[in-house]
């Protein structure tokens with residue numbers, strides 16, 4: 001890969017690299033994504049391509065640090081929105097990902113709101129490997145038989161697959177240990193993002209996330225959306241709730257009128273850099 005410029009940003013602590021290929025739309029092989037991750041650690045790389053759908057601002061590919069691809073990344077979408085807001089002066093944007101069209105608007109206090117679309121809740125939309133009539137709590141547990149560490153997650157697809165385990169204390173479970181096992185559980189044919197969710201009150205959830213293809217992250221926007229959807233479906237919270245992640249807070253609203261999930265949160269610019277072609281010699 002060439003000597004390309006990139007931006008390092010974060011969304012509530014979720015480590016994001018933005019690579020703008022709108023003027024030179026080449027695809028990035030998975031081994032080159034991993035070569036970048038070895039030098040500049042990130043959770044997701046947001047790659048901007050020219051728009052495919054009239055009226056949209058860019059087509060976006062979302063690559064995890066392990067080279068796999070995701071249909072959604074809420075925190076990364078706020079990062080690219082911030083860049084394109086500054087570049088165009090527009091006050092509303094539309095990004096297209098593998099999972100559909102995501103409208104973005106500016107919110108108060110420099111925050112950005114992304115419309116993450118409607119959740120998909122049927123077992124084959126998650127997807128799961130076998131039918132479950134009720135995805136509010138599926139049969140899945142980890143740990144000793146009769147005394148599981150975690151069990152009965154809710155599952156939600158927010159453009160990517162999520163499993164949400166309700167816990168009394170997010171700090172009491174070793175997510176780094178159970179995350180990899182659950183991410184790759186045979187029930188999840190496309191793997192899954194794994195969250196621990198602790199309900200503080202009807203307007204507030206604490207969340208820790210093991211991300212598919214990235215591991216423990218400081219924040220995961222789509223997981224925050226999935227957690228509020230799952231909480232509303234089981235009457236744990238109101239439709240609008242604050243989600244506190246280790247890297248910061250997001251406000252999520254699952255709108256009643258049109259079923260869409262709105263995520264509002266911050267972005268931060270860290271530094272600009274360039275890929276060094278030497279990084280890719282072993283990958284070539």
Ligand SMILES: N[C@H](CCC[C@H](N)C(=O)O)C(=O)O
Nearest residue numbers: 070073074075160220221222
């Ligand atoms: N950090 C992202 C989600 C990444 C999901 C990715 N790990 C996958 O589904 O493969 C977010 O803010 O929504």
